[in-house]
Amino acid sequence: MYDIATYVQAGCVADAVAALAADPSAMPIAGGTDVLIQTREGRHAGCSLVSLHGLEELRTIRMEEDGTLVIGSGCTFSEITASALLQSTVPILCWAVDQVGSPQIRNMGTIGGNVCNGVTSADSACSLMVLNAVMELQGPEGRRLAPIAQWYTGPGKTVRRHEEVLVSVRIAKADYEKFGGHYIKYGKREAMEISTLGCAVSVKLDAGKKTVDDLRIAFGVAAPTPIRCPKTEALAKGRTADAALVREIGRSVLTEINPRDSWRASRAFRLQIAKEISRRAFLQAVQFAGGDCNA
Numbered sequence: 001m002y003d004i005a006t007y008v009q010a011g012c013v014a015d016a017v018a019a020l021a022a023d024p025s026a027m028p029i030a031g032g033t034d035v036l037i038q039t040r041e042g043r044h045a046g047c048s049l050v051s052l053h054g055l056e057e058l059r060t061i062r063m064e065e066d067g068t069l070v071i072g073s074g075c076t077f078s079e080i081t082a083s084a085l086l087q088s089t090v091p092i093l094c095w096a097v098d099q100v101g102s103p104q105i106r107n108m109g110t111i112g113g114n115v116c117n118g119v120t121s122a123d124s125a126c127s128l129m130v131l132n133a134v135m136e137l138q139g140p141e142g143r144r145l146a147p148i149a150q151w152y153t154g155p156g157k158t159v160r161r162h163e164e165v166l167v168s169v170r171i172a173k174a175d176y177e178k179f180g181g182h183y184i185k186y187g188k189r190e191a192m193e194i195s196t197l198g199c200a201v202s203v204k205l206d207a208g209k210k211t212v213d214d215l216r217i218a219f220g221v222a223a224p225t226p227i228r229c230p231k232t233e234a235l236a237k238g239r240t241a242d243a244a245l246v247r248e249i250g251r252s253v254l255t256e257i258n259p260r261d262s263w264r265a266s267r268a269f270r271l272q273i274a275k276e277i278s279r280r281a282f283l284q285a286v287q288f289a290g291g292d293c294n295a
Helices: 013-022 035-040 077-082 084-089 091-097 103-108 111-116 123-130 230-236 243-255 267-288
Strands: 004-009 026-029 047-051 061-063 069-072 134-139 142-147 152-154 165-171 179-186 197-205 212-220
Touching (some): 013 026, 013 134, 013 165, 061 084, 069 084, 077 084, 077 103, 077 111, 084 091, 091 179, 091 197, 111 123, 111 165, 123 179, 123 197, 123 212, 212 243, 230 243, 243 267
Parallel strands (some): 004 047, 026 047
Antiparallel strands (some): 069 165, 134 142, 179 197, 197 212
């Protein structure tokens, strides 16, 4: 039984913004893979829903003239994974969202919902962090941009205002061109598993494919929100991508993350996993960037 007081099907984004602004208790819903489950569990008893489902303006995947990728917030995980454009430009994101739940969930769940939930275990979060994604929001006063570095404000919280709708996720050409990236999700089973720890690494090498020009590392479930590891990223720049650097990265990330004990895993176990998967993700990212660490 779903305890829903009212349900509004928006005809466009402007309709959704107006409906949210008119009702302080209303919640946006797209795929519903999280909201409906939470409602059935009683967490949103008597809720009012504003549906974004089926809005074509939120389903676009395109590249702008300057190379910026625009992914509509209503795009499902399956649509992102299947996109030839995204596979050729940001395969790390395609791989990450393909780790979500089951095929049924990936066919319904949306990138917008995954981001707006604000949870640290979201499989898209780490990859979007290393891609320096920018969230495009629309509210009563128009549109604004929020860099993902400023997006998460706490567990389950983001900078999205109640009356705003996430319209798209934007990724600049400079943040994916010539980068190789990889995401590793650790869970106790392969499918239908919420991440115990996730790590995304994106690396750009010099022309000789030996030296690190840029490195980005992000973790999920290693802090209350998805986080980057700026100190580790800085120590790698200008260094040779070799076995010594791989080992140093594995040690360094442990100084920047702060995982907790939970019923899924202990803090100590998450630290152990973080050291290993950051090394593995870096090795694979270097290979995707055209290099070889020989580690």
